[in-house]
Amino acid sequence: MTDTLLEIDHLSVDYETGRGDLKALRDITFDVNKGEIVGIVGESGCGKSTLISSILRLTAPNTRFREGEIRFKGQDLLQSSERHMRDLRGADISIVFQDPMQTHNPVLTIGQQMLDIQHRSKQSKADKLAHAAKMLGAVGIPDPEARLKQYPHEFSGGMRQRIAIAMALMSEPDLLIADEPTTALDATLEVQIIERLQELQREFHCAILFISHHLGVIAELCDRVVVMYAGAVVESGEVREIFHNPKHPYTRRLIECDPGHIKERARVLPTIPGEVPDLANLPGGCIFRDRCDQAMARCATQVPPLDQLKKGHHAACWLNHEEVTT
Amino acid sequence: MKKSRSELGQIIVGVARDPLGLMGLIIVGAIVFCAIFAYWIVPYDPIAMDIKSRLQGPSAAHLLGTDQLGRDTFSRVIAGGQVALKVALPAVFGAMAIGLTLGMIAGYGPKWLDNLLMLFFDTIRSFPTVMFALAVVALIGPSLQTVVFVVMATSIPTYGRVARTQTLTLRNSEFILAERSMGASMARILGVHMLPNIIGVLAVLAAMDIPTVIALEAGLSFLGLGVKPPTPSWGALLKDGYSLIRQTPWLVVGGGLPIILATLGFTFLGESLRDVVDPKLRKQR
Numbered sequence: 188m189t190d191t192l193l194e195i196d197h198l199s200v201d202y203e204t205g206r207g208d209l210k211a212l213r214d215i216t217f218d219v220n221k222g223e224i225v226g227i228v229g230e231s232g233c234g235k236s237t238l239i240s241s242i243l244r245l246t247a248p249n250t251r252f253r254e255g256e257i258r259f260k261g262q263d264l265l266q267s268s269e270r271h272m273r274d275l276r277g278a279d280i281s282i283v284f285q286d287p288m289q290t291h292n293p294v295l296t297i298g299q300q301m302l303d304i305q306h307r308s309k310q311s312k313a314d315k316l317a318h319a320a321k322m323l324g325a326v327g328i329p330d331p332e333a334r335l336k337q338y339p340h341e342f343s344g345g346m347r348q349r350i351a352i353a354m355a356l357m358s359e360p361d362l363l364i365a366d367e368p369t370t371a372l373d374a375t376l377e378v379q380i381i382e383r384l385q386e387l388q389r390e391f392h393c394a395i396l397f398i399s400h401h402l403g404v405i406a407e408l409c410d411r412v413v414v415m416y417a418g419a420v421v422e423s424g425e426v427r428e429i430f431h432n433p434k435h436p437y438t439r440r441l442i443e444c445d446p447g448h449i450k451e452r453a454r455v456l457p458t459i460p461g462e463v464p465d466l467a468n469l470p471g472g473c474i475f476r477d478r479c480d481q482a483m484a485r486c487a488t489q490v491p492p493l494d495q496l497k498k499g500h501h502a503a504c505w506l507n508h509e510e511v512t513t
Numbered sequence: 514m515k516k517s518r519s520e521l522g523q524i525i526v527g528v529a530r531d532p533l534g535l536m537g538l539i540i541v542g543a544i545v546f547c548a549i550f551a552y553w554i555v556p557y558d559p560i561a562m563d564i565k566s567r568l569q570g571p572s573a574a575h576l577l578g579t580d581q582l583g584r585d586t587f588s589r590v591i592a593g594g595q596v597a598l599k600v601a602l603p604a605v606f607g608a609m610a611i612g613l614t615l616g617m618i619a620g621y622g623p624k625w626l627d628n629l630l631m632l633f634f635d636t637i638r639s640f641p642t643v644m645f646a647l648a649v650v651a652l653i654g655p656s657l658q659t660v661v662f663v664v665m666a667t668s669i670p671t672y673g674r675v676a677r678t679q680t681l682t683l684r685n686s687e688f689i690l691a692e693r694s695m696g697a698s699m700a701r702i703l704g705v706h707m708l709p710n711i712i713g714v715l716a717v718l719a720a721m722d723i724p725t726v727i728a729l730e731a732g733l734s735f736l737g738l739g740v741k742p743p744t745p746s747w748g749a750l751l752k753d754g755y756s757l758i759r760q761t762p763w764l765v766v767g768g769g770l771p772i773i774l775a776t777l778g779f780t781f782l783g784e785s786l787r788d789v790v791d792p793k794l795r796k797q798r
Contacts, residue, residue: 243694277695289687294709303705304695354695 192361192394193219193242198255200234200241208251209467211237213419215255216493219362224388224395226409226426228402228441232463234418235398239364241265242396243280244272259362277304281355282364286371287348291339297323297350298335304354322353325390326383345376349383356391363388364396369404377401381408402445406430411499414438417463417474420493424500434502436479473505481506527789534785540778544771548595557585559592560743571763578763580753586767589745594771596746600657601726604664609719611665612672613711617703619673620680627677634670642667642729643736650738657740660733664726671722672715679711713790720783724776731772747772 200212212234219225227235240246242257244264257264259280264272284290292300301319308315316335323331326349339347348368355363365384369377381404388395399405405412406426413423414437422435433439440459442448449457461478464470473479473486485505493503528534547554563583571578577586619630646663653659683689684707692702727747733739734748735755742749747768754764 245690245693273696273698275696276693277697282691282694284687284691286687290691292688292692292706292710294713295706303701304692304697306697306701351691 190221191218192221192223192260193396194256194258195238195242196256196258198238198241198257199253200237200246201251201253202237202247203249203251204467206467210469211418211466212241214493215415215418215420217413217420217423219394219396221361222388222392222394223411224397224409226405226412227396227398227415228400228405228412229415230400230441230463232417233415235415236366237418238415239282239366239396239398242364243276243282244269245276277360278307278358279360280362280364281358281360282366283348283351283355283368285367287344287351288371290351291347293339296336296338297342301335301354301357304357307358318357319353322357323350325356325387326350326353327379328353345372345379348372348376348380352380352383352387356387356393359391360393362394362396364398366398367400368397369399369401377404384408402430402442403447414441418466419474420501420503421475422500422502422504423493424497424502428497428500434496434500434507435475435504436481436506437475438502473503524786524789528782528785531785531788533781534789537778537781537783537785540774541782544594544775544778545598547591548598551591551595555585555588555591557588559584559588559745569761577767578761580750580764581757581760586750586764589750590747590767590771592745593747593750593768594775596657596740596744597727597730597771597775600660600664600730600740601723604661604726605668605719605722607661608665608668608722609672609715612669612674613676613708613715615669616673616676617680617707617711620677621684621699621703621707630673631677634673637666638670640667643732646729646733646738650733655733655738655741657744660730660739663733664729668722668726672718675714675718676711679714680707683707683710713787716790717783717787720779720786723783724779727775727779728772731768 195215195217198212198215199210202209202211215234215238217225227238229235237246237250241250241252242259242264244267252265255265259275264275267275291297295303298316298319301322302312302315305315305318310318319335320331323334328334328346328349334342342350348371352368368384369380372380384395385408395408397405397409409426411424412426412429414421414429414435416437422429422433422438429438430442433442437459444457444459446456459478464474464477470476471490472488473482473491476482476486479486483505489505491503491505491508493501494507495501496507525538528538563579565583566579567581567583569579577590579585580589615630615634619627642663645667646660649663650659689702689706692706697706730739731746731748731751734746735752737752739748740746750764750768751772752768754762754766754768758765
């Protein structure tokens, strides 16, 4: 279980824009082991989507990989040929997108689409259809054979997301990227999808990289969690450790702001005041400094390194450096 | 569950349920039927002259009368339909196939290729159709093939532009991104996923374009630039009728009525088709 599947090693990604380079990702480092569920959490614009499109190498044309490596099974994806990437996508790495209403081709039946994504397989059409029906059954779509003949608009949002998960798992990938798969769904469906993902993960033994800004879901589903802020990793570690003993003020505030954690009735929901800094024009020192209630003089001048505090628990904050806090 | 009908069957049933669509279907069906079986339907040889019985009105012997050379107008109308479809169908489908291919390449391919193809489309479109036709006819002479070529060349940009716009809209849609992230090649994305999304719009455009082409062929023939006499054509009929309108008004009716009917029929069919091929609307009827 300790085999590393995906290693992201000091990855820095820029977007070239008219205002100068937007530093979307800076020095991202974390691993995903085989069969493990890793959550990535962070507010909008913190680089979660850039990270997953970088892993799949489906980035916008103005993307520049400045530094670092993305190693999948030991091979650097940033150096791989386009052909090799295409062979990986959908076979070894697959993805479930955020909005289930948009992820299916509206003019093809679900069956046609599920047949099509098996284009690598040499099986007969009947076998492929049987496989498709089996996968639909596995994600809990009743009467799958008949449902294969229907169009996407004949399914509800929750069903479509389950179909998307079925399609992503069809090739039994080693890594499933789930890009906020429950954000567009309501709370009851969210629980359904999460439970389904857990079951399927046990069945298929794939690793899942689960992107979300819903801490409750992360806590429920993931083994480890990576907290991102403004294009950098601020804290990472075991889910338990992060939630019970956060070592970065951002993580702490994020947990405090989660409505699920609020015990008392409050007039105003807690928020983290301030905004994410301008990524094209980064200030020196700690990126969270302006919004941090424990900022010190040192935070303005020096960037805190992502240090290992305990085995597997990393955080980037000067507060954890005792010689300064005391 | 009942075995679902084939896609084409469903579309035809859908069109037939709509009164206008049914009318279009009947008119187009009749025109196509007459064109295919023209040889057996015509009571007289459409190019056989009979000077003794020239310029007659409608009678039991000649349903729509005869022209200035004594040719049976009804036979010429039927045979003219065959000529009209011989021009319209290859021209429209040829233009659609070429326009679709070029348009999808322009929409999905690199920016420079898009610019180049758009320049090509705009260049063609900047010629007025009739002037272009005149120039081509002057160069290679009037014939059925010339008309087909002119119509095809001038309507490629229309299909190309529509296909390009559709492709551009689709290429950034999430389901295409989903396909790419599932490892689909460019050919697969264009052929399997984009084509079915675009073809409906283009098929409707083609159905609506057929009457324009028929009218264009008639217009060119009317100007004496279309099919060569004595080949019967609706436009040529109209031209003869126009010069002889004082002697016999029946020729104008014989040439004009089929053009009007064909235009209406194909337009009704096209509009009805547009509503039916959209799967989002299909279940609501």
